Amino acid sequence: MRERCDPSAFVAEHLKTVPPSGIRRFFDLVSEMDDVISLGVGEPDFITPWHIRDACIHSIGQGETAYTSNYGFLELREDISKSYSQKYSVDYDPESESLITTGVSEALDIAIRAIINPGDEVIVVQPSYVSYVPSIIFAGGVPVPVSTKMSNDFRVTPGELENVITDRTKAVIINYPNNPTGAVMDKDSLESIADVIVEHDLMIISDEVYDCLTYDGVHTCFASLEGMRERTILLNGFSKSHAMTGFRIGYALAAPEIIDSMMLIHQYTMLCAPTTAQVGAIEALKNGDEEMQKMVREYDRRRHLIVGGLNKLGLECFEPKGAFYAFPLISSTGLTSVDFAEGLLSEQKVATVPGDVFGKAGVGFLRCSYAASRENIHTALDRIGDFVDGLKI
């Protein structure tokens, strides 16, 4: 008889250091329960606007079902370039400086792989989206977290960066407006980061997928800062702005040399982003602004509702200026984030995500997504109130 195989022995060593996403565990818990009100969702609760869906259906009807260029439809890249020129006065050549990817997730992955040599360090500004650290590890790099603080509106400071920069530091990943805090960084604070980037000759990977969801003030595109265009790999997509998460369309804008390297990986691993979804993205950019603004205004109202509500419950909540997350500090209740989130789920059936999932800087916090109906936000706030009251007894 042949010897039995142990498949686990074949799993690559570097993957064993990557813990599974903490979000995944919560997802498993929730899926076993009924009547859960979820503030745990990192995607819009709007259905993709009909004109976008209609454009996709029509395109399938027309038989537009083949591969596109590896880079993506030129028309889409031209429209993206145009929107960046108009919105942020930063110009990208659509042919050599942009790449359409399968969601921002792919853009992030290949951006890191395009610039990281084994052992290179990448600074991750935290609390941060859950994919950054694993993507760096998958690429053979070393993630170096840097924690921002609520007292500083979750903005990263030059000093905090300086503290962790070494000879091996290659790049910094930032994400403003931020998931999970909703923090934004204004132009002046970004300028001070830009100085550090130049001084230490680093690249910035700027994930600006929430740029359109900025409520107070205007978003500053990192590449629009003086001298930063060549040092920035700008990532964005259509998931959040146009409620198109399932379409999986993102893009990267960067210098031709960077886009070429990303393209090298993309053409062999992904070939091209989904054709139908690219058609939807073109429609979204050409005709989607009004519906997008309508969604943004509704998020803005829910933002006031949930932040005001959480603060009234005594859960200190930083005022988010972008994205669709409130990030209350719950440590005053005496519970850890995980215990709070698990207790809230099992006792009151409200799903949230414990802040730890987003890095050490998230310890003591809770991520509450307000991409939920007003009615659900009200009910969730009532239930959170009951949960907090129950803790005092």
Added chain:
Amino acid sequence: MDKQVQHILEILEDNAKVTPKEIANLTGMTIDNVTKSIEQFEKSGIIRKYKTIIDWELAGEEFVHAIIELKVTLERKLGYQAIAECLYKFPQVRSVRLLSGGHDLSLTIRGRSMKEVAFFVAGKIATLDQVQGTTTHFVLKTYKEDGVILYETEHIKRLQISP
């Protein structure tokens, strides 16, 4: 448009029953300021009226709706306004619109039966001096009214937790 003004109007256009307190929660304004703004909108006519969309069929009432297209001759000096006035004074006439294209005016009529509506059009509308001709379209089914879908609503299917 002022951001707060736009918020208040959008909230009320979607649901006139939202209270000033809730609007304050949604906008970060004080209840007092919300109340004052609404009073001002009512006074200035920006807010014309609060009304309710009722599914009369479900309530067991039979109403017949018709869209009437009119071709009219303009009177010297008076123009369309004078004709519109003659039309909108009838309570059966629910809306009066001036149109571009093949016809001049479009009316929405509500009555108890097709016969009642037909006689109303023949007796009261077609007989007006300025009216050259009428075309009556009876409404068979209303799928969407004032932005509200009456028969089917879409529900988003999402995971309960996602990054």
